[in-house]
Amino acid sequence: MPVMPFTLRQLEVFSQLAATGSFRATADGLGISQASVSSQIKTLEEQLGRRLLDRKPGQRPILTADGQAFYDDLGDFERAAHKLAGHRRRASPEAAPVRYRLLVGQGNFDNYVRPQLDRFLTQNPMIDLSFNTQPPSHDMVGTTSTGHYDFAMINRPVDLPPEPLHEKLARVQGGIYAHRRLVEGEALPLDPARVSALPFVLPPAGSKQQREKLITLADHGVRPAKVVCHTEYYDVMAAMLERGVAVASLTDAILPPSMRENVILILPLVDWDLEFYRKPSLTSLSADLVEDFLKSCMLENPDYPALQVYSRAASKQSL
Incomplete structure (x- = not known):
């Protein structure tokens, strides 16, 4: 087996940074310092012998042509890794907490998800949720295809082509x-x-x-x-x-x-759709609970300003 010119941690940091376009958001999402993010990316570039990102003071990092190609191939790598990980013997649900990574729009998280989060975590102590929150943008859409996130609840302009793995829940002004x-x-x-x-x-x-x-x-x-x-x-x-x-x-x-x-x-201007994503490989009861929780935070909240609701498959659990 060939020696890889990178570590899995470097790939995780690069994937997060390419998805968020922000050193701060990447550091927050991974629970590390911005200096550590910068160091991991610098080392990765040195080991590959290629510049993956254009970085200018006061501006978001932008993928170079080499960086975009590496990011595209990384998606195949992550999908293969998840497939290989599926061979691991499954432990009982009580053996250890299950951790999910979620991408949620900032406004959706702060106004609707965060106020309900303490109850959900108290009722489900074996579920650990790690959130990355971002403002609505076109960039958020492609992040679900990388396999980095288990769930996503994002807003997306209605004039963009549909995403096959996204479920439309509601439309907002x-x-x-x-x-x-x-x-x-x-x-x-x-x-x-x-x-x-x-x-x-x-x-x-x-x-x-x-x-x-x-x-x-x-x-x-x-x-x-x-x-x-x-x-x-x-x-x-x-x-x-x-x-x-x-x-x-x-x-x-x-x-x-x-x-x-x-x-x-x-x-x-252009209206936005609230869209939900769940990684297709997630079939456990805990994943069902997370999906029901996220949908209920929005669709069952009378303060959520939906112009139109496409689905009411929200949680039936008592929040």
């Missing part, structure tokens, strides 16, 4: 939101030219998320003339909306329920 006092007395929805003149908060400058956002805005005739802030944190965006100092393009599911009376939609 997408658009540009602002505090009432910022547009007081004006007829809604606003004209795109008027919206363009308002102060905006956008994703980090130069990031892929910002480019996606600007393309969507331009498709609807909106070209922000004044940007007051760049941030990747949706809660910072929501706080700026609540203070009335900026407008932002997002989904209403990201807004805490307490804000919805005063933070309003001023221009509809």
Whole structure:
């Protein structure tokens, strides 16, 4: 068997970093420091003799052509590894806790999943859940195909092609939101030219998320003339909306329920679907419990602002 120019830990770190595009999110998701993430990637590149990522100060790392090719092949490697791991003799469910890795949108996690998490973990002490939370973006979609996550609950623009392994649960409103006092007395929805003149908060400058956002805005005739802030944190965006100092393009599911009376939609854009993913190989009772829990957090919550519900296969358990 050939000697591999990498360790499994290096592959795990690289896979997470390629999926998140963030050293901080990768460190948080793996429970290690950002310095350790950087060191693992640097060593991997040295051992491969190839540069996998373009890294510039203040910008998200971007996969090089070699990095993208390595990431694509890594998906095959991970699927083969999971298949080989299936030969391990199964222990009894009580023998040890089962750990699942989950990808959940930041707003969905903070507003709907986290408030119910303590009850679920108390009722199911042998289930260990590790969450990676991210703002909604096109990048989140491809992460489920890598096999890195066992479950995912993400929002995805409705105009994207369907993902065969994703189950559509509900649709939520997408658009540009602002505090009432910022547009007081004006007829809604606003004209795109008027919206363009308002102060905006956008994703980090130069990031892929910002480019996606600007393309969507331009498709609807909106070209922000004044940007007051760049941030990747949706809660910072929501706080700026609540203070009335900026407008932002997002989904209403990201807004805490307490804000919805005063933070309003001023221009509809593309709606987003709430989509659920479960790794096909997961067939255990514990996996069923996790699926039921995640779906119930959203579909059984009266505060979840669904325009349309596609499925009510939520949990029947008492939360």
